[in-house]
Amino acid sequence: MKKKWYDYLWILSLTYLILGFFNILFAWLGLLCFFIPLLISAIGGSKAYCNRYCGRGQLLGLLGKRFSRKRDIPKWMKHKAFRYGFLAFFFTMFFLMLWNTYLVFAGARELGQVVTLLWTFKLPWHWAYHGTLFHPGVAQFAFGFYSVMLTSTVLGLITMLLFKPRSWCVYCPMGTMTQLICRARNGKP
Amino acid sequence: MGTAVRKKRTARVDSSSCVACGCCVKVCPKAAIQIVKGVVARVNPETCIGCGKCARECPASVIALEEAVV
Secondary structure, X not given: OOOOHHHHOHHHHHHHXXXXXXXXXXXXXXXXXXXXXXXXXXXXXXXXXXXXXXXXXXXXXXXXXXXXXOOOOOHHHHOHHHHHHHXXXXXXXXXXXXXXXXXXXXXXXXXXXXXXXXXXXEEEOHHHOXXXXXXXXXXXXHHHHHHHHHHHHHHHHHHHHHOOOOOHHHHOHHHHHHHHHHHHHHOOO | OOOOOOEEEEEEEOOXXXXXXXXXXXXXXXXXXXXXXXXXXXXXXXXXXXXXHHHHHOOOOOEEEEEEEO
8 A cells, every 4th residue: 555645644753752852842742632633523523633644653553563462452441431531530630730830830839840751750851951931831831741742652652562553542542532522523323 | 956155254343342543444455444433443344355454453453354154
């Protein structure tokens, strides 16, 4: 099958992750991975983002060709309860991150120059912060958002190794959310 | 005179657990599988040749090959 331009979007995803090591403010670009799929599902009524344009999925697919054990994912991981539960958990953590950003904006808290991996491990990340032209809250959001992106990438890589290359797609919160939007909008096919 | 029974293998999606990621669509050599309305993958049994590529690719492993008498 002939490759199309969108088959190379994994390069953007990889670049995004790398840029975060040099200047954390690039993390803001990750919002595209949130808004584009939501808009495509809400306006277009499809999962074209997952199906075609998701760079992270492509990256996991490519890496998985070599490194994945290619085993079946455990039953509980594809269960709706887990998928919706993970979505809810992800949302909660996301709002907590927004709350922390708000606190910095409000001056109630100092900017934390850390990337929190797997919602637990605080990695020092000061070397990717060179000040901001705006409020420190702008940087706080970048640190928080990059934490979300890195955490989900690490989870994706772990399940890529253990199960099938794109196992992340099974419980990806964006995928679950866009599927819910499509179902609500289009009804049962 | 006995009639020969021909069996054809076709992919079938367990639609209740399909996440509609579209991994299957990418690998199908016959374009016989599609994501319908962003909700579920659906196989066209007319064009499906039962090669099983989609089943192997599916990250949720919800595609199975079934034999049907033609």
